[in-house]
Amino acid sequence: xxxxxxxxxxxxxxxxxxxxxxxxxxxxxxxxxxxxxxxxxxxxxxxxxxxxxxxxxxxxxxxxxxxxxxxxxxxxxxxxxxxxxxxxxxxxxxxxxxxxxxxxxxxxxxxxxxxxxxxxxxxxxxxxxxxxxxxxxxxxxxxxxxxxxxxxxxxxxxxxxxxxxxxxxxxxxxxxxxxxxxxxxxxxxxxxxxxxxxxxxxxxxxxxxxxxxxxxxxxxxxxxxxxxxxxxxxxxxxxxxxxxxxxxxxxxxxxxxxxxxxxxxxxxxxxxxxxxxxxxxxxxxxxxxxxxxxxxxxxxxxxxxxxxxxxxxxxxxxxxxxxxxxxxxxxxxxxxxxxxxxxxxxxxxxxxxxxxxxxxxx
Numbered sequence: 516x517x518x519x520x521x522x523x524x525x526x527x528x529x530x531x532x533x534x535x536x537x538x539x540x541x542x543x544x545x546x547x548x549x550x551x552x553x554x555x556x557x558x559x560x561x562x563x564x565x566x567x568x569x570x571x572x573x574x575x576x577x578x579x580x581x582x583x584x585x586x587x588x589x590x591x592x593x594x595x596x597x598x599x600x601x602x603x604x605x606x607x608x609x610x611x612x613x614x615x616x617x618x619x620x621x622x623x624x625x626x627x628x629x630x631x632x633x634x635x636x637x638x639x640x641x642x643x644x645x646x647x648x649x650x651x652x653x654x655x656x657x658x659x660x661x662x663x664x665x666x667x668x669x670x671x672x673x674x675x676x677x678x679x680x681x682x683x684x685x686x687x688x689x690x691x692x693x694x695x696x697x698x699x700x701x702x703x704x705x706x707x708x709x710x711x712x713x714x715x716x717x718x719x720x721x722x723x724x725x726x727x728x729x730x731x732x733x734x735x736x737x738x739x740x741x742x743x744x745x746x747x748x749x750x751x752x753x754x755x756x757x758x759x760x761x762x763x764x765x766x767x768x769x770x771x772x773x774x775x776x777x778x779x780x781x782x783x784x785x786x787x788x789x790x791x792x793x794x795x796x797x798x799x800x801x802x803x804x805x806x807x808x809x810x811x812x813x814x815x816x817x818x819x820x821x822x823x824x825x826x827x828x829x830x831x832x833x834x835x836x837x838x839x840x841x842x843x844x845x846x847x848x849x850x851x852x853x854x855x856x857x858x859x860x861x862x863x864x865x866x867x868x869x870x871x872x873x874x875x876x877x
Contacts, residue, residue, distance in 0.1 A: 526592040533593045542583050542600045550582045550606045553629055557586035559756040561772050562788030564765050566611045569702035570641060577865045590625060603635045606871055611641040611702050613809055617653035618646055630663035637871050638667060642675035642699045645682050646807035664688055671867055673699040676812025700817045700857045703791045707854060710777045710796055717748040719779035721789035727806040730785040738783055738801060741841050747780055754788050781844055787813060794852050799844035800824040822847055
């Protein structure tokens, strides 16, 4: 059987399962105002799972409305079914991540569809990165994004890096009562995992292999040689699990991965959540940028005063500077990470949701 038919069959099975579920039937019956989480992570990316975990930990107990969550695959297979249970007074929450734009086509298309279908609803987009490629497709998607936001009756767009915020301010409709933009840290920075294992004598390399990879292999080899010179062994890992993670297994999978990060003496990564997982688990980190600049954008906006992380952009492969950076990170005594400085930003999300709830109730 051809792959496209297999995929079509899988979507049909998922759609049928959604339609016949007690959860969906209860969702259709609910007439009171509700909060609807759309496109929740159901794949293997633990960075996205950490965002969802942080989102629910921050929001769920602070809001009064009944909540319904629909996974990304449910939205792809049965968005028309979900649409039947959404009323104009419902609040739509779209999770944070790095999928506004043209780089990840399926997710980017789904996001724009949400804005277009639910333009009459109050919509909150949690901290995202925006990246439209300078291609015909990227330009057309950027125009579609502009039009979708412009037609929304009430939308708040949170972004997590400076470039994305500048994009909103310069390329999108002006901020009004109905369109609001704000720069907020990545949701993972709200987390404080209580993991303090004994340190191992190794460096953990967590590197991209996908289309966002731009790190220079010569630089990586130089970093590796420098760490070996300091007596560390090298281990490799990923922020992707080997299989899709269901919501009920999310916390266990994250805790296992955080344990791995917390045990390392130092982390080297070009993944945003590789950097964030190191920081929240008190592990020194050498960070390198990625294609969409979300690593550098988040670093420069929120982390450049954190002593345990250093962003390397252009360092000579034979530079004494590299050795100094490694020495400083390995000898740092400031392993504890304090995220209290970010709490006012996350409180802004709660206040925005609660204000919307108050307006609806009144």
